[in-house]
Amino acid sequence: MFLGIVDYCRQWIPNFAEIAKPLQQPTHKDVTDPITLDNDQMKAFTKLRESLCRAPALGMPDYTKPFTLFCHEHDACSLSVLTQVHGGAYHPVADFPATLDPVAAALPGYLRAAAVAESLSQCEGVMMRYRLTVMVPHSVEILLSRTKTQFLTGTRLTRYETSILGAPNVTLEICTVLNPATLLPSDTFEIEKEEEIEQDCLEVIKLLCAALNIEQKVHCSYRSEASGLVEQMNGTLKSRTAKMCAITNLKWPDALPLVLMSKRNTPDRKTGLSPHKILMGRAMRLPAVPANALVNITDDMVLDYCKGLADVLRSFFQQVHTTTLPAIHDPGHNLRAGDLVVVRKHVRKTCLEPRWRGPYQVVLTTMTAVKCAGLPNWIHVSHTKRVVYPPDQEEPLLKAPTTVKQVTAPEPEKEQIEPEVEPELVEDGSITPVRDKGEE
Numbered sequence: 001m002f003l004g005i006v007d008y009c010r011q012w013i014p015n016f017a018e019i020a021k022p023l024q025q026p027t028h029k030d031v032t033d034p035i036t037l038d039n040d041q042m043k044a045f046t047k048l049r050e051s052l053c054r055a056p057a058l059g060m061p062d063y064t065k066p067f068t069l070f071c072h073e074h075d076a077c078s079l080s081v082l083t084q085v086h087g088g089a090y091h092p093v094a095d096f097p098a099t100l101d102p103v104a105a106a107l108p109g110y111l112r113a114a115a116v117a118e119s120l121s122q123c124e125g126v127m128m129r130y131r132l133t134v135m136v137p138h139s140v141e142i143l144l145s146r147t148k149t150q151f152l153t154g155t156r157l158t159r160y161e162t163s164i165l166g167a168p169n170v171t172l173e174i175c176t177v178l179n180p181a182t183l184l185p186s187d188t189f190e191i192e193k194e195e196e197i198e199q200d201c202l203e204v205i206k207l208l209c210a211a212l213n214i215e216q217k218v219h220c221s222y223r224s225e226a227s228g229l230v231e232q233m234n235g236t237l238k239s240r241t242a243k244m245c246a247i248t249n250l251k252w253p254d255a256l257p258l259v260l261m262s263k264r265n266t267p268d269r270k271t272g273l274s275p276h277k278i279l280m281g282r283a284m285r286l287p288a289v290p291a292n293a294l295v296n297i298t299d300d301m302v303l304d305y306c307k308g309l310a311d312v313l314r315s316f317f318q319q320v321h322t323t324t325l326p327a328i329h330d331p332g333h334n335l336r337a338g339d340l341v342v343v344r345k346h347v348r349k350t351c352l353e354p355r356w357r358g359p360y361q362v363v364l365t366t367m368t369a370v371k372c373a374g375l376p377n378w379i380h381v382s383h384t385k386r387v388v389y390p391p392d393q394e395e396p397l398l399k400a401p402t403t404v405k406q407v408t409a410p411e412p413e414k415e416q417i418e419p420e421v422e423p424e425l426v427e428d429g430s431i432t433p434v435r436d437k438g439e440e
Helices: 002-007 016-028 039-053 109-127 140-145 154-165 201-211 229-248 252-264 275-280 295-323 391-398 401-408 423-428 431-439
Strands: 067-074 077-086 089-095 132-136 170-174 340-344 356-365 369-372 384-386
Touching (some): 002 016, 016 039, 016 077, 067 089, 067 109, 077 109, 089 109, 109 132, 229 252, 252 275
Parallel strands (some): 067 132, 132 170
Antiparallel strands (some): 077 089, 340 356, 340 384, 356 369
C-alpha cells in the first residue's frame, strides 16, 4: 500500500526507481504479515518518507516553450529529466525514473540507450504531444534503423521504433553537454559521513603481526643495505649479479640463475646448512660424478636409481597395458582367394525373392572385407556366406562357364600379362578361339 501511494508522487521524487528498488524485491515473492524489513529496505523506506515531506524543486510546464528530455541509464534503471529553457538554463519540470524489465536490463550498454522508449511513454501525460527534443548518450536512431543485432527480438524492436522513430513531435539528438539525468542522487554511491572509514595500512600490518605472533621490525625508508631481510637479500643479489656480469660478460638474465644457485648453496653461519639443504633435506645434485668419488659407492647409487626407475616404468607399463586393446593379427573369417560366396541382398522387391545373390568368386581379402569378381565394391564379411558343395560337385562348379566369365571377362588381357601361368596357350594363341567358342 505504501508503494502504491508513493508511486503517485514519483514525478516529484528524484531517482524514485533506485530508492524503491529494495522495497519492491520482497513483493515478487510470497509476503507474510507483518513484513520484516532489513537495513537496506529500512533506509529506502525512510528516504521515501523524507522525500514526500520536502518541497518539490520542479517548475510548472510552459506549453509555449519546447520540451527537452535528458535520458540516462544506470544500474538497470532508466533515469530521465523533462526540462524547459528558463533564464538561459534548463529548468527541470518532471522526473521520470523507471526500472527496466529483465530483458532490457541484460542488454549491452549501447543498446540500453534504447530504454528512452520507457521514458517517452511516461512523459506523454505531461508534454501532451508537444514538441520534444530527446537527449541521449548514443545515436539511438542509427542503432534502431541501421544496426541489426541478435539481442533485440522483432517485437521489442518494433515497439522501440514505433515509440521513438514513429512519433512526429520527437527529435533525437546526441547529448553534447552535461546530462542532468546523470546528476540525480543515487544511494548506490552515497556514503554517510559517519560511515566513512580511513584505511591505515600500517595499523593493519601491526595488528596482523600481533595476531600471528610475528616480531615486527620497524625501520626507516627503503635502503637495501640497512632495511629488512627481503631488501637485504635483493641488494645482495643485485651486487652479485653485477659482479658476475662484469666477470663473465653475460647479460643479467643469464647470470641471475648462477647467482641464485650460489646463494642457495651457501651455508648459513648460524646453522651451517645451506637454504637448499634446509628445504630439500639434501645437498644440490652435481651435474657429473666427481673424479675422486669411490667407484663402489657410485655404482651402488646408480644401481639403486636404475632399479627404482625400472619399477616405476614397469608400473606405468602395466597401467597402460590394461587400458590398451590387443592388436588384431588374424582375420575374423576363414575366406580365402578362390572361394565361392553368396552376398546378402539388402533390398528385395518381394518377400519371395531370395535373400542371397551369387555365387561370386573371392579374389582379394582383408581383415574385415572381401573383393568378389564381378562386383565393383568391397563387401564386409558379415554380409557374405561361403558356399560349400559336396566333393563330387565342387570341381564342376568351379569350372562352370558362368563363373569363368565373371573372373576373366572384365580383364581379358591378364592372361597375356602373366605368361608363366599358361605359357603354351600364350605362345600358340589358342586362348582366343576357345573363348570365342564359349561365347557362341
